[in-house]
Amino acid sequence: MRGLAKTSRTHGAMEIVDRDRPEPGPGEALIEVDYAGLCGSDAGIYEFESAFERMDLPTVIGHEYTGRIVETGEGVTKFSVGDRVVERPIRGCGDCYQCEIGEENVCQNAVITGVDHDGAYEGYIAVPETALHPVPDSVEPKHAALVEPTSIGARAVIQNSRVGPGDRVMVAGPGPIGQLTAQIARAQGGEVVVAGVGQDAEYRLPLAEDLGFETINVEADDLEVRRDALTDGVGYDVVFDTTGHPSGLTMAVDEVRKGGQIVLVGQTGETTMPYSPLVRAEIDLQCSYASMYEDFERSLRLIDSGDVDHATFLDERFSLLEADEAFETFLAGGTCKPLFDVSVLRE
Numbered sequence: 299m300r301g302l303a304k305t306s307r308t309h310g311a312m313e314i315v316d317r318d319r320p321e322p323g324p325g326e327a328l329i330e331v332d333y334a335g336l337c338g339s340d341a342g343i344y345e346f347e348s349a350f351e352r353m354d355l356p357t358v359i360g361h362e363y364t365g366r367i368v369e370t371g372e373g374v375t376k377f378s379v380g381d382r383v384v385e386r387p388i389r390g391c392g393d394c395y396q397c398e399i400g401e402e403n404v405c406q407n408a409v410i411t412g413v414d415h416d417g418a419y420e421g422y423i424a425v426p427e428t429a430l431h432p433v434p435d436s437v438e439p440k441h442a443a444l445v446e447p448t449s450i451g452a453r454a455v456i457q458n459s460r461v462g463p464g465d466r467v468m469v470a471g472p473g474p475i476g477q478l479t480a481q482i483a484r485a486q487g488g489e490v491v492v493a494g495v496g497q498d499a500e501y502r503l504p505l506a507e508d509l510g511f512e513t514i515n516v517e518a519d520d521l522e523v524r525r526d527a528l529t530d531g532v533g534y535d536v537v538f539d540t541t542g543h544p545s546g547l548t549m550a551v552d553e554v555r556k557g558g559q560i561v562l563v564g565q566t567g568e569t570t571m572p573y574s575p576l577v578r579a580e581i582d583l584q585c586s587y588a589s590m591y592e593d594f595e596r597s598l599r600l601i602d603s604g605d606v607d608h609a610t611f612l613d614e615r616f617s618l619l620e621a622d623e624a625f626e627t628f629l630a631g632g633t634c635k636p637l638f639d640v641s642v643l644r645e
């Protein structure tokens with residue numbers, strides 16, 4: 299079989315490599331991968347951002363995917379051949395203090411599929427059954443492939459925000475996590491507006507509109523005028539920063555109402571700003587990172603119910619055999635959530 303691997307420590311350097319079909323070890327299931335999404339972090343590996351310097355290369359990437367179990371290793375009890383599954387790709391060690399107290403998303407020794415070991419852009423992958431989640435029959439495979447990013451939004455909104463019915467919500471950043479966060483905040487009853495920059499005007503802001511949101515282009519629109527119109531001059535109750543850009547937090551501080559909440563989801567690097575206004579306005583600054591079992595459960599239900607519309611969200615124009623095009627288009631904002639048919643790597 300073949301896989302798409304990061305092969306050297308430079309921009310790009312994604313190559314199709316030959317791999318042996320893995321054998322499932324004790325407690326592992328072998329999954330025939332059907333579909334896999336392209337995530338912002340996969341694009342980070344493509345660009346080779348500093349967060350990925352720890353990677354041993356070559357490593358097959360890809361961590362959001364779905365498939366069917368075709369073989370089980372010794373001692374597998376919860377899953378059988380034929381079961382449809384998704385993987386929780388960020389895995390705690392089970393041993394550190396955070397894992398002991400049920401916070402494995404912030405485990406001190408977490409390993410990530412497609413970063414610390416071979417991922418899902420390959421025909422087959424062997425995964426411990428403890429990291430697998432069953433997919434209900436009612437959820438289509440193409441939509442199931444996107445449970446993992448959906449779970450990031452579910453955690454940000456349901457576990458870590460206070461969004462409730464009638465709340466005015468801004469989601470800054472119309473990337474994959476932003477579009478999912480916006481849909482889940484709406485499902486929680488929020489009135490949601492999605493904000494992007496000039497680069498987003500071509501694809502990502504129109505996508506947010508297709509998903510039913512009002513949008514703001516912060517480079518073309520007057521933020522203050524829009525805020526006054528949408529919030530009666532009060533400011534948003536909750537602002538989610540999914541931009542991954544240093545300007546996201548400072549913008550969130552301008553947009554949130556006094557006594558409101560900012561939820562940081564994107565990893566924004568460094569920024570300098572005066573903090574006294576946050577204290578004087580009693581802003582609740584909350585972070586959200588990765589996701590856990592419960593967030594996966596909720597995501598499957600949100601997809602199943604239609605609250606999260608993956609038919610509109612996913613973009614099937616790209617192939618893993620010409621993946622550079624998908625990565626470059628993603629980085630230029632010309633797509634939001636490429637979804638690959640992984641079966642081409644078994645041919």
Ligand SMILES: [Zn+2]
Pocket residue numbers: 337338339361362446447
């Ligand atoms: Zn991801």
Ligand SMILES: [Zn+2]
Pocket residue numbers: 390391392393394395396397398402405406407408
């Ligand atoms: Zn741990």
